[in-house]
Amino acid sequence: MSARPQLVALTTLLVSAACAVGSDAPVPAVPASQPTTAATAGNPPADSRPPGQRLYAQHCLSCHQADGGGVPNMQPPIAGGTWVKGDPRALALFVMSGGFGSAERKDSASDNVMPEFRQLPDADLAEILSYIRAKFGGGASAVSAADVAAARANLK
């Protein structure tokens, strides 16, 4: 058979296109209708969501999911856990430090380790942590930027 490239449109997805090609054939570039640039990718259009919800969606949601339920075997739930409703500074320190190392979590049900979030400013972390405590922590108290700053002082 010929190994000519074939483009397969998926009717159920808006964007996905699957490209079936022979391994020995060059693949012609499919022009990107909306080229991604740093300007558009890094600065989404104005968002009416509260900052905590928006920042959660940006940094946390793909792993912990919109409902805070995590993904079985992959990432643990936030909702229903003890961290989210516990001491705000301990929570801030945990999120900035990243998840437990493999030796500490050998009994964990989750495969993936949370990365560090110390790169985020105090104010953004405070918004995220306040959001998850309100939504997934049974209405636990808000976390202030000062709490995050105090926790940051204990970062290793």
Place this chain on the structure above:
Amino acid sequence: MRTTSFTRVVSLTSALGALAAIAFAAPAMAADNDGLTLAPGFSATVVQEGLGAGRHLVVAANGDIYLASRDGLVAMRDKDHDGKVDETAKFGDVQGTEVRIYKDWLYVSDNVGVYRYPLKKGELAPSGAKQVVVAGFPMERQHADKTFALDPKGTLYVNVGAPSNSCQQKDRQEGSLGQDPCPILEKYGGVWVFDGNKTDQTPANGRRFATGMRNAVAIEWNAAQNELYSVIHGRDSIDTLFPALYNAEDNATRQAEEFHKIVDGGNYGWPYTFFDTKLGKRVVAPEYGGDAKKEPEAGKYPNPLVAFPAHWAPNDLLFYTGKNFPEKYQNGAFIAFHGSWNRAPEPQAGYKVVFQPMKDGKPSGAYEVFADGFAGEMADNNPRNAKYRPVGLAIGPDGSLYISDSQKGRIWRVSYAKK
């Protein structure tokens, strides 16, 4: 395919074949196909359920079904040939993903090794002692399932997935650059070959057959072509790791799940590159200097035979050689897509079985959705709430296709209603 060429020959030429023909004639097909949407002319029945976190499965020449699961191994028999399992036996001590039949052995795996149990005539659950084929793979958490394929000589091809997303200096850390060269590739991220006829091997007895494969869960020997194939899990999180280059929609759609013929010495590009379905070409990964369009050195890595959509999670591959399905399915590829998690906040996708027409080992047309509707409504867009997730595929001796589920341990049998 899970029924090896050896067992297929047996099923067609021995008394067992007659048994299988009876089994095919008997079952009544549920009118609603258990809620699944199937290609025209096909129908599905539930043969067993409630088996826990099911993974791959295999059907022996006599119709006995063996399921690997995270909860242990299960053997099943349909004694009265009504299409429903009526004898179920747990056995062994292996909790894992793969299960295959080669000659008179049932090969299984967990995260650290491959083992085998003797299959004795008439016996459902193997009574014989487990043998270690190869053991001692490092205990990992990410991409640890040691799925494998066996060729007709008993060569064992083991998927040793990379315990990493993209070989960053800090795994899954925003902005962390890639380790170059990626040291993970020395022991992981490829296929290692062993002699599957030998026992008590260690990883040191193996040879790296192919590399640059993040996690080749769906790995299969194509007997008609005499070649190895895989559909490889592509990388996650281009948006959260490199937000200046990619947004959430990009992450949900651009990194292909790559279908390749796996050749000796092949390098399939992980972690340095990924195949971008939006651009229709391979690009350098952002961890390695990619700018969302920069291409690797021409010809260094093969393009996929088919670039499937991002995050669909290809968990099993099977080349159809049964006698029940119409001609167009012969030697074509069925792929079980377990379904995404990393597309969130975009709607999750996958959760279906796809058919890829093949001719002479190459795609011969667009892929088709073969079976869908596993996930149901999936509340909150969370994979946890999927009703079912297809994870394993096998051919029965009558040519029907068996599909296993990881949410509730359900097994379906899909047959073509001959007109």
